[in-house]
Amino acid sequence: MSTRRVAGPEIERLIQLLSKLPGLGPRSARRAALHLVQKKDQLLIPLAEAMGVAVDQVGICSECGTVDTSDPCTICSDPRRDGATIVVVEDVSDLWALERASAVSAHYHVLGGTLSPLDGIGPDDLNISKLVERIEGGAVSEVILAVNATVEGQTTAHFITDQLARFENVKVTRLAHGVPVGGELDYLDEGTLAQALRARTKF
Amino acid sequence: MSTRRVAGPEIERLIQLLSKLPGLGPRSARRAALHLVQKKDQLLIPLAEAMGVAVDQVGICSECGTVDTSDPCTICSDPRRDGATIVVVEDVSDLWALERASAVSAHYHVLGGTLSPLDGIGPDDLNISKLVERIEGGAVSEVILAVNATVEGQTTAHFITDQLARFENVKVTRLAHGVPVGGELDYLDEGTLAQALRARTKF
Known part of the structure; x- marks a missing residue:
């Protein structure tokens, strides 16, 4: 105006x-x-x-850190979901994106960001201690690190892996890197192509 | 979702x-x-x-038809504006666009659309009788028809001109057609170029 x-x-x-x-x-x-x-x-x-x-x-789920109108949230209180698997994401938007893909019917854990020393974001600023606490509960058998494929995301993934190393019965996995479905090789960066080749699977 | x-x-x-x-x-x-x-x-x-x-x-100004939180609206009740000139626009968004250009300090009249027989929009569906009423008040000397340069806009402009023909002391004008400022001739349509040539002015 x-x-x-x-x-x-x-x-x-x-x-x-x-x-x-x-x-x-x-x-x-x-x-x-x-x-x-x-x-x-x-x-x-x-x-x-x-x-x-x-x-x-609307508030934050005290269990997983997502936003919802109930606490525990719709996902955490859904009995049809596999509570033995926790998908760790950076942000609620990532959780929603994974749910749209309907690829997994598990529980989630929202970190609320990534480790970023330059921005002054350390482990205490993220929702990591609650994740450790949930795993100490003993019901979790797999933690899937679904963080972004950025430097900060991977740094955060390594840090969490270290924190969870003492839980010998908990498998820590991460998303596969590779060619996006529908993607054309000509338009992909070298890093993605190298990863896709290295992680090639039997046809 | x-x-x-x-x-x-x-x-x-x-x-x-x-x-x-x-x-x-x-x-x-x-x-x-x-x-x-x-x-x-x-x-x-x-x-x-x-x-x-x-x-x-928020409501509709009973004088000019714009939306505002007061009635008469901020514009109609602004004593610094020239009340002898009424700029007729199709929609409130056009009023706001003209105000951003700060090209005129007048009063406005919002029609709320254009005549469109195919869509069943006739004169009674537009805010035209109130415009005539305002001009019958006697304080208006010029009506600027700032409608879109579309078939419907121009049809509406002609209809309003007919309605105002009996007010001999009221000048009815319309926006100039021509080359948009910053526009390149190569990208303009033939109609605009023809109008711009026909309405050429002394340099």
Whole structure:
């Protein structure tokens, strides 16, 4: 908005807050705000209510660290899931991505980030001690480290592996590296190709 | 989200409503919802409050038809604006775009769409009779038709011009057609080039 006022400060505040959402810039936030106030009954009122509910009810699962409206969360309290396997992820978005793939029906553990000495993020800033505590409970037989294939992700994976070394009955695994499904070799980096060759399997 | 639940229905409802905002698809709505619940104090609570305020206070200006938290709106009640000039726009977003350009300090009139017989939108569905009423008030000397350069926009402009023909002291103008500032001739359509040539001005 320019220095001249075209609407009350309440609308400008709504635009300003919407522009902080990922995926919305100042221009699209303005469009979104206009859409909201023009669709008051169909969108603005239901969304305001849904946000109010989220404010009241959403919290962090004390078991795995994901966000949910119940504690323990929907996943931790799902009896159909395999509680002997814990998939360790960096962030809730990674958990949601793995669930969309429906590749595993296990429990999760959300670290809340990666080790990053440069940013001052050490082991105590991550949800690692609770992971160790869960494994001390004795019911876990496998920990799958589903962290990102970045330097920080791999550093964090190594650190957790060290922390879990004393649990001799717990297998620690990590995601396979290789060619993404649908990927073309020509567009892949050398590191991925080298890993895919090294980890080749019988056809 | 897949058929398996990864979080309570409250979060999925929030995602579903966010995905109805322009500029957000299902994937970015999920990212936005996660961002909101993870930044509860900094973003979710303020945004929920701002939406609550908008629900309570935002309405349509009974004078010009824009959305605002006051009636008459911020623009209609601004004494520094030239009340003798009314800029007619299709939608509130056009009003906001013109205000960003700071090209005119006048009053506005929001039609709420364009005439479109195929979609069953006739003169009574637009905010036209109120425009005529405002001009009958006698204080208006110029009506600038700032409608889109589309067939529907131009049809609407012609209809309004007819409606205002009886006000002999009111000048009805429209936006100039021509080469957009920064535009390259090679990329412009023939219609725009022809108009720009026809309406050429002394250098």
